[in-house]
Amino acid sequence: MIPKLLLKRFFRSSTSILAKKPFNKESTSLLGRSSSKLSIGIVGLANVGKSTFFQAITKSNLGNPNNYPFATIKPEESIYPIPSDRLKDLQKIFQSDKILTSYLKIVDIAGLVRNASKGEGLGNQFLADIQNTDGIFHIVRGFDDEEIIHVENSINPIRDLEIVNDELILKDLDLIESATMRLNKSLKSMNGEDRKNSELEIEILGKFEELFFENNKGLINFVGNFNNKEIEILNKYHFLTAKPTLYLLNVSKEDYLSGENKYFDNVKDWILENSPSSKLLMFSADHEHSLLDTESESKVINQMVSSMKNELNLISFYTCGPKESREWNIKKFSNIKTGAALIHTDLSKNFINVQVAKHEELMKLYKELNVPNGEELSKLIKWNKHGKDYTIDDGDVIIIKAVGAKTR
Ligand SMILES: Nc1nc2c(ncn2[C@@H]2O[C@H](COP(=O)(O)OP(=O)(O)OP(=O)(O)O)[C@@H](O)[C@H]2O)c(=O)[nH]1
């Protein structure tokens, strides 16, 4: 398996497999888990500033920043409450006592080294830790500092990107190989529909494997061309390279504040070539860490999180009343009963109908009429009533009516 990939690397084909075998594009399935409680793993080579970043983003003392590789062993988790201007608006409109933000779970993961998939460094365990997350913040070292050990003994972000990319691909190839073996074994005792399904699964896994060999790129790059069945298989195996990834170049304070870094353009070009659907942001773990004790919101961290929320296909809806205004995250295209279940299972079970107003319309009306509060406003606006098949839209403010209960 591994030599084949490396061989392909030397003879990297310029013609993509997609050009030869177009996929059947009819996709409506979304990549990733349908849960709204998603987690983002911080991934990168050992000792590049992952834990420093983790502490900064979660404003916690968890994690274990230290100037030696493999300071982090077990994954550490913390919650990042997502700041929301919409919530602040809604609190004003509905005169809510408090606001409750939505959040993302952030996970600090042990560092990778070259040949991690073959057991080097901390071995294979943290590749499994990455597998358990829904998205990746991929941290790349872009600061020079002789005091800070680099596991490859020099600063070269492109080499580092290639190492991590290869290790994630190799892990996915392992997953494909073991799944294919397992499926082939069980085929012997199968017939009918089950057999057909397993054969199709083996075929799709083979297609994924070929994509790796032909392109040496993560599966996320091909998602737009996959059909529903292929997305289903992609989701079933939690492939590492199918996770939405945001690349974060960790630079010195000075570079961050001046907005210039000598590695940035090359890193951007590498991402364009190898993961064109991913974004790159420059930040300084050191700088963000030094803001830990201040109240100030970090613009770059907010940018990272909202970008990731987007990549994860999450949208937000709101429940508002005098007690609280609350933001809920949910996967795009979810229906109202799924949304109701997030609030309370009974609301979903006993659902009667939902009344919906849009945040933007509420805000417009609020400004135009200059009415003092939401109770008055709710008499003036038209709440649109919908049944159980309603698809939640980003920015919906909702009131659910259920047998024996009502939100707000
Ligand atoms: N100069 C400088 N040092 C940094 C920066 N970010 C992190 N460091 C230092 O780099 C060392 C490693 O940081 P960590 O946050 O522990 O790195 P890590 O990626 O979590 O490391 P492992 O868990 O061992 O993989 C620490 O001594 C940090 O203080 C930075 O932006 N500039």
Ligand SMILES: [Mg+2]
């Ligand atoms: Mg660490």
